[in-house]
Amino acid sequence: MKLWTRIVTALVSLLFATAATASNYTGFKELKKGEWAILVMKMGKGSKMKEKLIYLGEAKIDGKPAYGVEIIIDNPQMRGFGGVSQIWMDKKSDEEIKMVMQQGPQLMCMSMNMAGMMQQQEKPMTKTPEAYSPEKPALRFGTYTTPTGKKVHVAVYKSQKGDLPDANAEGEIWVSSETPFGIVKMVSNGKTVMYLEDFGKGAKPRIPVSKAIQCQPMDFGQMMGGMGVR
Structure with a gap:
């Protein structure tokens, strides 16, 4: 009888533990300014690429309430492949408004139409898919x-x-x-x-938010002219 009681108790405990584990997932957490995550992508042949995501909080971008994420790419196996970018999204529609990029000392920003033409990376997941x-x-x-x-x-x-x-x-x-x-x-x-x-939590962006706000997007003609294309 004692053995049976122990078995039942163990099964009940296991069921409660399983239910508790299942109930811990409630969707993606609500992000707070300065929260960050580092993701490692395996690229093959032992190479890896790191991507650090920082939630920038909310700001007005081009007159619209928006929220942003900074993305820092680091690929030790490929010199020169990396950089910092920010993607700003409309708070109401979640649509991308602006992309800001920094490569070395240079800062450049563009509308998301232009970014789409250049096949820039997809926006980070900030809400539960x-x-x-x-x-x-x-x-x-x-x-x-x-x-x-x-x-x-x-x-x-x-x-x-x-x-x-x-x-x-x-x-x-x-x-x-x-x-x-x-x-x-x-x-x-x-x-x-x-x-x-x-x-x-508590991360500071590489690109100051004030500079991201002030940066004026380039249009296609300006970019081609800057690259010497006529």
């Missing part, structure tokens, strides 16, 4: 520990088309309500292709 809503069924729940020792609860979803570097691959997307920008890990055909290295 529909595919990874807590209302959607997850494959499983668990935990993830960053290389710096920070442990968070995660929900694991089946990847959607376009989420992974290889559009034809099948994989998983790990997300968390406890980390800025939500994404924790991407798995493609059983191999990790991206993971969260670290996260925190």
Whole structure:
């Protein structure tokens, strides 16, 4: 009888623990100014690229209430490949308004129409994507520990088309309500292709927000003229 009681108690404890883990994912967290995350992308042949995302908070951009994210790219294996950029999005529509880029001492900004023509990177996820809503069924729940020792609860979803570097691959997307920008890990055909290295708060942007506000977007003609194209 005592053995049976212990088994029942253990099963009940396991069920409560599983329910608690599942309930920890409530969607992407609401970002606060200065929160940051470092994502590591595996590029093949042992090379890696780091991307640091910093939430800039809110500001008026071109007369519109907006919020911004700074993206710092670091690729040690490729000298000169990197830089700093900011993407500012309309607070109401979430549409991109302005991109500001810094390469060395030079600062350049452009409208998002121009940025689209140049095939700039997609905007960071600041809100819960529909595919990874807590209302959607997850494959499983668990935990993830960053290389710096920070442990968070995660929900694991089946990847959607376009989420992974290889559009034809099948994989998983790990997300968390406890980390800025939500994404924790991407798995493609059983191999990790991206993971969260670290996260925190209190980061300062490389490009001052005041300069991003003042920067006037270049148009296509100005850019081609600056490049010597007539």
